[in-house]
Amino acid sequence: MLFPATSTASPRHTRTEDFTSRTLSALRRQRKLCHDPAPTSELVLQDLLDQARSTSFGRAHGLGFAATLADWKSALPIRAYEDFRPYVERQLAGEAKVLTRSAPYAFLKTSGSSGDPKYVPTTRHWRERYRGRGLYAQWGLYFEQIGAARLTAEHILDLSWEHTPATRSLHGFPVYSISRRPAAVGPEDWVPPWYDAPWLRGDDEEEYADSLYRKLRLLAGADIRLAVTLNPSKIVGLAEQLALRGPELVDEVARGTVCGRPANGVAADPGLARQLDRTLARRSAGLRLTDLWPRLSVVVCWNSASAGLYRDWLDDVTPGIRKLPFSTTGTEGIVTIPVDDHPSAGPLAADQGVFEFVPCREDDDGGPLDPAAETLDPHELETGHSYRLVMSQANGLYRYDVGDVYTVLGRVGALPRLEFAGRAGFGSSFTGEKLTEIHVYEAVRAACANALGMLPLFTCIPSWGTPPGYVLAMECGPHLSAAEREAFTAAAETALQSCNPEYAEKRRSGRLRPLRLLPLAPKSFLAIAEAQRRQGAAAMQIKHHWIQRDDTLLSVIDDLGLPLHA
The missing domain is CATH 3.30.300 (GMP Synthetase; Chain A, domain 3)
Incomplete structure (x- = not known):
C-alpha cells in the first residue's frame, strides 16, 4: 500500500533500532521509486484529485470530471501564490473544504515576493502521507552512510528543525516557520528518537548565537557522528560560537552548568574539561567541532545555489568530513530526496506531488508564468537544461508556480537528478x-x-x-x-x-x-x-x-x- 491510513493518535516513540530500520526501509522504497515512478505518480495524482474534487476550488474548476494528468492540466491554470491568497484567506476565516477535503490544522509562514507573508495550509493528510515519509527516506541515507548498526540517538545533532511551542496564531490557527514545529501530528509523522531531547527544544525569545552555544554545551561529551542542517551557515555559526566561547564552555563543563545555571541531567565532567582546556592552551584560534566530537564523520546541508558558496568555509570548520545534501525542501513542499552520495543534487521526489516544468528563458525576470504555459513532465527534461518548477501538493497549492529554478544534472533511474539553481529572476x-x-x-x-x-x-x-x-x-x-x-x-x-x-x-x-x-x-x-x-x-x-x-x-x-x- 503506497499511503498508510491517516492517524491523529499521539506519536509513538520507538526504540532507536526500530526507528533506524524504518528509515532504511524508506530509503529502499525511494530508490525503487527512481526506477519505476509511473505507478506512484498516478496514485499521487488520484490522491490530489480526491482531496480537491469536493472542495469549492474543485467544483469551480470542474475537477469532478477530471481523471487523468491531461485533465488536471486542462482544468487548472498555473498560479502564483497571490492567485491562491483569496482561497487561503477563506481557510483562515474558518471556511471548510476550500482547497482540500482535509482541514488545515496550522499555517506555515514564509516570505512572499510581493512583500506580504505567504501562509501555506498544512493538513494532517499532507504532513503524514507526504512530508513525514519523505523525511524518513532521506535520513535513511544518512544513517546508511555513518553505519546504521552503530547508531543511537546520542550520535545525532539535528539542526534542521526545532521542537518549539507555537507562540503565534492567526484567526485561531497556529502559525510558524517550517523549521519550527510544535508537535508531531501522529505516528506516521517525523518522530525521531531525539524528539524530546533538551538540545532540540527551541525558544522564540532565545538569541540565535545563544541557541547554538546551548546545543554545544548540552552535547559536550556526546559521541556525535552526524550533524544535519538545512543551511551550511548554521554549521559555520556553530563552529564560530565554539571558537569564541570555548573558555566559557570549558568552565561550564567543569562546573556542570548550562548557560550559567544548573540543568536537569547535566553533570560536571572535570576530565572532559581538562582535556578541552589542554586543547585550548595549544590552539590560539579556539576549539574546533572535531575537538568536541572527534568521531563526527558526516555533515548534511544544502550545497547548491547561494548555499554552495559556503563550501570552502564548511570544509575549513569540518576538515576531512564528508558532505551530503539535505533534501530540496521548502515551506510549500519537498522536491528532491537524496538517495546516494551526490554532493548537491537528488532525484525528483515523485511520491511527494505532481511536478511539471517550464524551460527557463534567458530574459526570465522572475515574474509569474503564463497561466496557460506548456509544461514538460519529468521524463521529458534534458540534462544540462534549467527549468522553472510548477508543483501540485496535497496542501491545496495546485499547479503552483513556485518561482524556483532547477538544473538537470543527469538521471537516477527514470527520474531526473535536480540541483536547485535559485529563484527565477534576480534574488x-x-x-x-x-x-x-x-x-x-x-x-x-x-x-x-x-x-x-x-x-x-x-x-x-x-x-x-x-x-x-x-x-x-x-x-x-x-x-x-x-x-x-x-x-x-x-x-x-x-x-x-x-x-x-x-x-x-x-x-x-x-x-x-x-x-x-x-x-x-x-x-x-x-x-x-x-x-x-x-x-x-x-x-x-x-x-x-x-x-x-x-x-x-x-x-x-x-x-x-x-x-x-x-
Whole structure:
C-alpha cells in the first residue's frame, strides 16, 4: 500500500533500532521509486484529485470530471501564490473544504515576493502521507552512510528543525516557520528518537548565537557522528560560537552548568574539561567541532545555489568530513530526496506531488508564468537544461508556480537528478530569507522618501561572512553627511524587515548582520557599465539590477575606485 491510513493518535516513540530500520526501509522504497515512478505518480495524482474534487476550488474548476494528468492540466491554470491568497484567506476565516477535503490544522509562514507573508495550509493528510515519509527516506541515507548498526540517538545533532511551542496564531490557527514545529501530528509523522531531547527544544525569545552555544554545551561529551542542517551557515555559526566561547564552555563543563545555571541531567565532567582546556592552551584560534566530537564523520546541508558558496568555509570548520545534501525542501513542499552520495543534487521526489516544468528563458525576470504555459513532465527534461518548477501538493497549492529554478544534472533511474539553481529572476537567500528585487526596491524607496526625498541608483550586494549580510551600494554624492547616511541606512533596514518577514527573523536571530551602506560617487553605475562593455559585454547584456547574485560587483567597485570616501 503506497499511503498508510491517516492517524491523529499521539506519536509513538520507538526504540532507536526500530526507528533506524524504518528509515532504511524508506530509503529502499525511494530508490525503487527512481526506477519505476509511473505507478506512484498516478496514485499521487488520484490522491490530489480526491482531496480537491469536493472542495469549492474543485467544483469551480470542474475537477469532478477530471481523471487523468491531461485533465488536471486542462482544468487548472498555473498560479502564483497571490492567485491562491483569496482561497487561503477563506481557510483562515474558518471556511471548510476550500482547497482540500482535509482541514488545515496550522499555517506555515514564509516570505512572499510581493512583500506580504505567504501562509501555506498544512493538513494532517499532507504532513503524514507526504512530508513525514519523505523525511524518513532521506535520513535513511544518512544513517546508511555513518553505519546504521552503530547508531543511537546520542550520535545525532539535528539542526534542521526545532521542537518549539507555537507562540503565534492567526484567526485561531497556529502559525510558524517550517523549521519550527510544535508537535508531531501522529505516528506516521517525523518522530525521531531525539524528539524530546533538551538540545532540540527551541525558544522564540532565545538569541540565535545563544541557541547554538546551548546545543554545544548540552552535547559536550556526546559521541556525535552526524550533524544535519538545512543551511551550511548554521554549521559555520556553530563552529564560530565554539571558537569564541570555548573558555566559557570549558568552565561550564567543569562546573556542570548550562548557560550559567544548573540543568536537569547535566553533570560536571572535570576530565572532559581538562582535556578541552589542554586543547585550548595549544590552539590560539579556539576549539574546533572535531575537538568536541572527534568521531563526527558526516555533515548534511544544502550545497547548491547561494548555499554552495559556503563550501570552502564548511570544509575549513569540518576538515576531512564528508558532505551530503539535505533534501530540496521548502515551506510549500519537498522536491528532491537524496538517495546516494551526490554532493548537491537528488532525484525528483515523485511520491511527494505532481511536478511539471517550464524551460527557463534567458530574459526570465522572475515574474509569474503564463497561466496557460506548456509544461514538460519529468521524463521529458534534458540534462544540462534549467527549468522553472510548477508543483501540485496535497496542501491545496495546485499547479503552483513556485518561482524556483532547477538544473538537470543527469538521471537516477527514470527520474531526473535536480540541483536547485535559485529563484527565477534576480534574488538572494543566505539563510532562507529569499530577498528579491522587489523587496530591496520597495525598502530603498521607502527609506529615500523618509530620509533623502529622492531615489538614487543603487544595488544590493550579498556579502559573505559569519554571519553574512547585504551591502547597499548607492550613488549619493559628497553632499550627504555621515548622520544622513546613518539615518537612511537605518530606515532602509527597517523597511526591508517590514516587507520581508523571513529577513526580519534572520536579523532578529543574528543569522544576518545589519544592512551596510556603501556610498558611491555620482555616475558610478555608468562607469561599471562602461567597464563591462570594455570587457566584451554586449549592450543588451548590460542591465542594472536592484540585487546581485553574488559579491563580484564589490571587487569591480573597488577596482574602479568608486567608493565615496568622506
